[in-house]
Amino acid sequence: MHIFDTFLIHYLQRFDEYCFTVKLHGKTYTVGEGTPLFNLVFNRDISKKELLTSTSLSLGEAYMRKDLEIEGDLFTALRCLLSQNDRFSLEKSALGYLLHSSESKADQKKMVSSHYDLGNDFYGLWLDPSMSYSCAYFKNDTDTLETAQHNKIYYTLEKLHLKKGMKLLDIGCGWGYLLIEAVQKYGVKGYGCTLSREQWKKGQERIKALGLEGQVRIDLIDYRDLAEEGRKYDRIVSVGMIEHVGRSNYSLYMKTASHMLKKGGLFLLHYISGHDESVGNPWMRKYIFPGGMLPSLREIIAKAYDYDFQVIDVESLRRHYYRTLMCWYHNFQAVREQVIADKGEEFARMWELYLCGCAVSFQIGNIDVHQILMTKGTNNELPMIRWY
Incomplete structure (x- = not known):
């Protein structure tokens, strides 16, 4: 021995x-x-x-x-x-079923649902009241998670240079908070799509409670099917969604967004990015985000120019996501016993490993998060300086 x-x-x-x-x-x-x-x-x-x-x-x-x-x-x-x-x-050859899972429309719906349909009550335990499940924006050291999530929404909307009456599409709109804020603050028409029934249900409840049925619409639909309806939008935003489409679909995703955006329109893409085009972490792909894939910045920029987009700004929010995840992790630890009672200790240990591990990965720079702002073709009407 x-x-x-x-x-x-x-x-x-x-x-x-x-x-x-x-x-x-x-x-x-x-x-x-x-x-x-x-x-x-x-x-x-x-x-x-x-x-x-x-x-x-x-x-x-x-x-x-x-x-x-x-x-x-x-x-x-x-x-x-x-x-x-x-x-x-x-050993990639032994884990092909995890690392190279199907990227078909039907299978992607199942994989997305497996994570986001764990229940609104579960996510409500440790997310902030807005139910924002993406990187917050900490403008001040004293910002709470709730304040930072509001900051992120308003910062994102400011980048879109919205005007009253515009049509805004949110691809992968989650629980609908960004769309609702856009409608209330800027007077735009909001459209969203999601593959999560739980998110869709919560979105409908919010729209109805605020009396916004005529101004905000969220459909339980694949973004590719939404494109087939033929609508055109002045602005498109997508936060934390492209990570789920699969590497073989990046071109289709960008092509679809370009097809739905009016000439001169703005597209803001917010996503977790990898430093290379690797197949991802097997544990994460098996237990947290089945089929999840992190696009690199270089491949998304290349795809953008393939489909008539012009990149006008790129911003890294890596350190903001580290802090966001630490907030989530501490919130989760505060309700850990409640989660165990509902979903079991193995689930709770899995989830705390996910939240804490992701916080570490952002803190040490293994992964990043970027906001890419693009125009469809050339736009000479925007301010010449960063207006947000």
Whole structure:
């Protein structure tokens, strides 16, 4: 046998940039040099095959089952490990069913629903009252999550340079808050589409409660089907939706948006971006966002120019998303017992790993979030300086 008792202990030695301890079978091992920052406690060994097939999947599932527990701060532990993700193993050939899932219309609807239809009551526990489930915008250090989400909505709408009477389309409109605010503040006509029945239902309730039936419309429909209706819009916005369309559909997505936007119109695309065109994290794709894919900035910019868009501004909101996720994570921890009572402890451990892990990924720069502002063709009518 190797000098280490198991392959797991040997394998974890590669993550030696930071010091931590590993406890297994009653023994304690130290990784790295210095004072340990946290302890990994394994209540069950993990096989060589599992670790080499996918480090993220094997350790993530172990944490969900409580086969792995962390003594110390979860954020610190994830930060130390994820900052060394170039040392993770991934055998793509063994995980084709996860990494290359179907990108058909029917399958995408199922995958989107699996995440967003967990229930409005569940999301209402830890999101802010606006039910905004995307990056907030912290203008001041003292901003609460609710304030920052309002900031994000207004900042996004300002970028669209809206005028009364314009038609605004929100592709993947969620619970409808952005559309409703646009209608109330700017007097535009709002249209939205979503594949989530729960989001659609909440959107209808909001529209009715505010008496906006004639000004805001949200359909439970695929954006490609919406395009077939032949409507043209002055402005299009899409927040956190292109991550779900799949790499093979990026061209179709941009083509569809271009087809629905009037000449000279503005398109604001807000999305989580990867640094490369990788297939993604297996654990995230299996448990959190089935079929999810993070476009790189370069490929979206290239697709934009393929379909008559001209990019006029790009902004990174990476550090804002780190702070947003930490707010969500702390909110979730405050209602953790309630979630366990409703959905079980394994689900709660999965969700806290997702929220905290994403916060880490934004904080260390493994992923980013961008707002890209584009015009359909040339627009010489906009202010010559950033007006927002």
